[in-house]
Amino acid sequence: MLDDTDTAAVQVDNVLEVNNIEVIYNHVILVLKGVSLNVPKGGITALLGGNGAGKTTTLKAISGLLASERGEVTKGSIKYRGEPIHHADPAETVKKGVVQVMEGRHCFEHLTIEENLLTGAYTRSDGTAAINADLEMVYDYFPRLKERRRSQAGYTSGGEQQMCAVGRALMSKPETILLDEPSMGLAPQLVEQIFEIVKSINEEQGVTFLLAEQNTNVALRFAHYGYILESGRVVMDGPAKDLRENQDVKEFYLGLSDEGRKSYRDVRSYRRRKRWLS
Amino acid sequence: MPEQLAYTIEVFLNGLMAGVLYALVALGFVLIYKASGIFNYAQGVMALFAAMTLVGIQNGQVPFAHLINAIFGTDVHKFGWTVHSFLAILLTVIVMIALAWAVQKFVFKHLVGQEPIILFMATIGLAYFLEGVADLMWGSELKALNVCAADGVCLPQGLNMWIDETTFNAFGYGFFIDNLDIVASIVAAILVIGLVMFAQYTKQGRAMRAVADDHQAALSVGVSLNFIWVLVWSLAGFVALVAGIMWGAKSGVQFSLSLIALKALPVLMLGGFTSIPGAIVGGLIIGVGEKLFEFLIGAPFLGGATENWFAYMLALLFLVFRPQGLFGEKIIERV
Ligand SMILES: Nc1ncnc2c1ncn2[C@@H]1O[C@H](COP(=O)(O)OP(=O)(O)OP(=O)(O)O)[C@@H](O)[C@H]1O
Ligand SMILES: [Mg+2]
Numbered sequence: 001m002l003d004d005t006d007t008a009a010v011q012v013d014n015v016l017e018v019n020n021i022e023v024i025y026n027h028v029i030l031v032l033k034g035v036s037l038n039v040p041k042g043g044i045t046a047l048l049g050g051n052g053a054g055k056t057t058t059l060k061a062i063s064g065l066l067a068s069e070r071g072e073v074t075k076g077s078i079k080y081r082g083e084p085i086h087h088a089d090p091a092e093t094v095k096k097g098v099v100q101v102m103e104g105r106h107c108f109e110h111l112t113i114e115e116n117l118l119t120g121a122y123t124r125s126d127g128t129a130a131i132n133a134d135l136e137m138v139y140d141y142f143p144r145l146k147e148r149r150r151s152q153a154g155y156t157s158g159g160e161q162q163m164c165a166v167g168r169a170l171m172s173k174p175e176t177i178l179l180d181e182p183s184m185g186l187a188p189q190l191v192e193q194i195f196e197i198v199k200s201i202n203e204e205q206g207v208t209f210l211l212a213e214q215n216t217n218v219a220l221r222f223a224h225y226g227y228i229l230e231s232g233r234v235v236m237d238g239p240a241k242d243l244r245e246n247q248d249v250k251e252f253y254l255g256l257s258d259e260g261r262k263s264y265r266d267v268r269s270y271r272r273r274k275r276w277l278s
Numbered sequence: 279m280p281e282q283l284a285y286t287i288e289v290f291l292n293g294l295m296a297g298v299l300y301a302l303v304a305l306g307f308v309l310i311y312k313a314s315g316i317f318n319y320a321q322g323v324m325a326l327f328a329a330m331t332l333v334g335i336q337n338g339q340v341p342f343a344h345l346i347n348a349i350f351g352t353d354v355h356k357f358g359w360t361v362h363s364f365l366a367i368l369l370t371v372i373v374m375i376a377l378a379w380a381v382q383k384f385v386f387k388h389l390v391g392q393e394p395i396i397l398f399m400a401t402i403g404l405a406y407f408l409e410g411v412a413d414l415m416w417g418s419e420l421k422a423l424n425v426c427a428a429d430g431v432c433l434p435q436g437l438n439m440w441i442d443e444t445t446f447n448a449f450g451y452g453f454f455i456d457n458l459d460i461v462a463s464i465v466a467a468i469l470v471i472g473l474v475m476f477a478q479y480t481k482q483g484r485a486m487r488a489v490a491d492d493h494q495a496a497l498s499v500g501v502s503l504n505f506i507w508v509l510v511w512s513l514a515g516f517v518a519l520v521a522g523i524m525w526g527a528k529s530g531v532q533f534s535l536s537l538i539a540l541k542a543l544p545v546l547m548l549g550g551f552t553s554i555p556g557a558i559v560g561g562l563i564i565g566v567g568e569k570l571f572e573f574l575i576g577a578p579f580l581g582g583a584t585e586n587w588f589a590y591m592l593a594l595l596f597l598v599f600r601p602q603g604l605f606g607e608k609i610i611e612r613v
Contacts, residue, residue, distance in 0.1 A: 068497055070391065094500030106495035108488045119488045122481065123500035172499060 014038040015176060015208055016062065016098070021076035021086070023057050023066065023232075031057050033232040034076070039176070044202050044209040046223035046240065048216050048253060053229040055212035056103055059178045062210070063100035064090040080176075094123050097175035103184065103212070105161040107168070109154030113145055116153050116164050120171030131171070137205075138167040141197050159190045166194070170201065176208040183215040191215065195222045216253035220244045228253070284451040289573045290566055295459035297565020298466045302521040303538050304545040304557035305470065306514040312490040312552045313510040316386065316397045320405035322539025324374075324515055327412045329522030329531045331373050334416040335366040341415045367519070374515030375508075377408075382508045390503075409536060418533070434461055435527075462524040469520055470558060473513065477554075482509060490552075544593035550603025559604060564589045 016039035023032035032054050039045045047055050060066040061073050064085070078086040085093055093099075099120075108116050117138055121131045139146040142163040148156055153164055162182055169177050179198065183191040199222055201207050213219035220226055226243045228236040236249070243249050303321060310318045318324075334341065338357040347353055361369070385400055434457035446452035477483040489496045489506045497503060525535055541564075549560025568588040576584030596603065 063498065065494065065497055068391070068494060089502075090497045091500040091502050094498075099500070100498050102495060102498055106492050106498070108491040108495060110491050111484070111487060115484055115487075118481075119484055119496075119501070120499050122485055168499060 013041045015041045015081055016210065017079045018058070018062065019077045019079070021058075021061060021078060022074050023054075023061050023071055024074050025069065025071045027070075027072075031071075031232050032061070035229065035232065035234055036076075037227050037234065037237070039208060039210050040225070041208055042202070042206055043224045044199070044211060044222060046219040046226040047210060047212045047229060048214070048219060048226055049229035050214065052231075054232045055229055056180055057232075058229070059100055059180050059210065059212055061086060062093075063098060063178055064088050064093045065100060065102075091123060094172055094174075097173075098178065099169045099172045099174040099176075100178040101165045101169045101180060101182070103180035105158075105165040107153035107156075107161045107164045109152065111153055112150050113153055113156065113160075113164055114149040116168050117145070117171050120168035121173075123172060126173075134171055134173065138170050141170075141201060142167055158185050159187075159194070162186065162190075162194060163197075166198070166201075170205075170207075174207060176210065178210050178212075180212045181214065182211070183213060183218060191218055198222065216249070220249075281451070284449060284453075286570070286573065288453050288455075289569050291453065291455060292459070293566035293569030294562055295456070295463060295565070296569065297562035298459075298463045299521060299524055299538070299561075300541050300545045300565055301558045301561025302466050302469070302517060302524070303542040304549065304561050305473070305554065306517040306521070307542055307546055308549075308551065308554055308557045309473075309510050309514045309517065313486055314386070314397075314489075314507055315394055316401060317394070317551070318514065319398065319401040319539065320408055321514065321518060321542065322536040323405045323408045323412070324377075324518035325522035325525065325538060326531070326533065326535040327377070327408050327522075328370055328374055328515065328519035329526040329535060330412050330416045332366055332370045332519065332523065333526070333531055335361050335369050336363060339416060344417065345414060367523075370519055371516060374519055375512045378508050378511030378515050381511055382504060386507065387504065405536070405539075409533070434458060458524070458527055465520060465524070469517065470554070473517075474554060482506075486510060541589065544589035546603070547593035548596050548603060550605045553603065553605035556603055556605030564592065567592055 018035060018037045018039075020034045020036050021032055022030065022034060024030050035054065035058055037045070037047070037058075047058060049055055057066070057071065060069070060071065062078055062080075062085070066072065067089070073086040076086075077084050080093070080096055080098055083096075085096065085098070088096075090100075108119060111119065114135070117135055118131070121134070124131060139149075144160055145163055145167055148160055153161060156164065166177075166179070166182070169179075182194050182198070186194070195218055198209060198211075202209055209223075211219060211223060220240045220243055223240045226237060226240050227234050228243070228249070236243070236246070238246070303325060306321045306324070307318055310316055310321075333339075338359045338361060340346065340354050340357060343355050381404065385404060386397070389397055389400055436457055438455045438457045438460060441455045442452040475483075477487055485496065485501045486506055486509065488499075489501060489503060493503060496506075521538070522531075522535065525538060529535075542561075545557060545560040545564050547560075548563060549556025549558070568585045571588050572582065572584050576582055576588070
């Protein structure tokens with residue numbers, strides 16, 4: 001998809017900078033052990049890694065949702081447009097233009113699709129006309145949502161709920177969307193469709209994306225730049241194109257090795273062995 | 279019209295009126311429970327507190343007079359003025375909002391994410407604390423809620439003559455319906471319609487429902503849980519005030535008022551803890567049910583006094599056969 005775009009060109013201006021953060025849950029569980037990443041304005045940045053690597057935790061540290069789960073950024077800093085946001089509450093961060101789409105969609109089940117979308121505009125104060133215009137914009141990207149606008153979100157399909165979650169985030173007029181695991185539980189075709197829409201939102205609306213994904217294959221096809229996280233640390237990063245061609249990534253995350261797809265455990269023991277050998 | 283039927287209809291109507299009050303109290307529970315998962319045991323005490331505050335303000339009582347006198351050796355009791363009823367109601371609403379804010383700020387803010395049982399215990403604590411505060415603030419003696427305040431604004435009392443006459447002319451039997459009950463029903467209906475419209479069609483109402491569905495997701499779109507919780511406690515406080523006025527006008531403002539919370543429990547089991555229509559219908563069913571049961575079965579066959587337990591028995595039956603209540607929100611489960 002993006003093989004031929006010049007990835008270096010978009011990496012000039014970082015809107016979001018995560019500097020060596022450490023995150024602790026419940027005062028004792030150390031989950032992120034110094035994660036740093038830069039999110040360039042207008043780009044799609046992927047955050048990759050297996051179960052429990054710390055992707056969700058990183059996104060929640062940025063959005064401020066960590067506090068409601070008794071998690072805390074204990075070291076390092078997160079800056080959005082130069083301003084520290086790691087102690088801000090989620091509402092402030094949304095007003096600054098950063099909104100998170102949570103893993104597992106989290107639509108408001110008993111609200112209709114349209115009410116879900118309107119709730120996304122909660123922090124806005126630019127008037128009904130502007131909000132309705134954006135509602136139409138969301139319906140243009142997701143025509144399916146327009147058909148289901150009067151249905152209770154809880155009764156819509158997984159794909160529709162994912163669209164609803166992304167649409168709801170768009171309604172806050174964000175500059176940056178933190179998108180957590182959009183592919184989760186969706187059929188490959190639908191995953192492709194959702195990523196295509198993310199890409200056009202990125203290109204047409206200029207929305208910056210930070211995308212957490214286990215589905216490395218899809219994520220690296222659509223992203224410009226990628227970070228690979230493993231047990232709370234960034235173990236590799238680079239332009240998406242390079243990562244896709246990297247032998248290790250191919251082997252561990254894309255399942256392209258000659259011996260066939262490896263399990264995460266294999267990856268870990270391999271890493272240990274490799275570290276030990278080197 | 280046969281006499282027995284006429285009596286039955288009258289009992290039915292009176293039951294409806296009593297049901298309206300149960301429904302009002304239950305409504306306060308539902309609001310808070312839906313938005314925060316807290317079962318607010320203090321709802322009844324809030325009604326008492328609201329009614330006492332209203333009476334105190336109306337009569338120009340000095341709040342915490344006993345405390346002030348004990349500390350400073352003074353002897354103040356009254357400001358020497360009376361407050362117009364509407365102004366007094368407005369001031370009481372402000373007090374209830376302040377209470378909502380304080381409850382959120384000093385109690386529940388610190389208990390976010392705790393087990394439901396802990397939140398429930400906290401509301402029991404709150405109930406007794408509030409009862410103590412009400413006592414300290416306004417004194418513990420029984421007070422008549424001035425159905426006619428000094429300014430001449432009256433809650434209507436007594437038999438509705440028009441209904442009595444009309445039904446007498448039509449059926450040869452005049453129904454006894456209390457004016458106060460009629461007013462209570464109308465006020466309750468307006469309150470419920472208002473609340474439903476608020477929840478359904480306003481931005482904050484939508485956010486309130488969103489919070490009820492999914493706290494985390496509501497946070498993620500920038501809704502402040504704190505604000506929404508203060509909002510629902512304020513609304514519950516307002517509902518408590520209305521219930522307190524109606525109940526207080528009927529049987530005086532006294533500490534037993536706080537026990538109406540216990541009457542609301544069976545209503546909730548019947549109507550479901552999360553449904554506003556459920557609270558209304560549940561309240562009416564219990565109100566009518568207990569009056570009719572007493573009239574038709576209790577008094578003639580069981581030696582009376584069935585009103586004390588009928589509601590609980592009915593609720594128990596419901597718990598066995600339909601645990602989510604009549605209108606309990608469907609738990610959406612996709613396969
Ligand atoms: N609320 C919490 N309290 C304690 N530990 C937590 C909490 N949330 C996550 N963790 C732990 O933090 C680690 C990282 O979890 P996180 O959800 O960030 O991983 P992830 O990369 O998003 O994984 P997945 O791909 O499975 O979603 C895990 O070991 C998890 O058990
Ligand atoms: Mg995750």
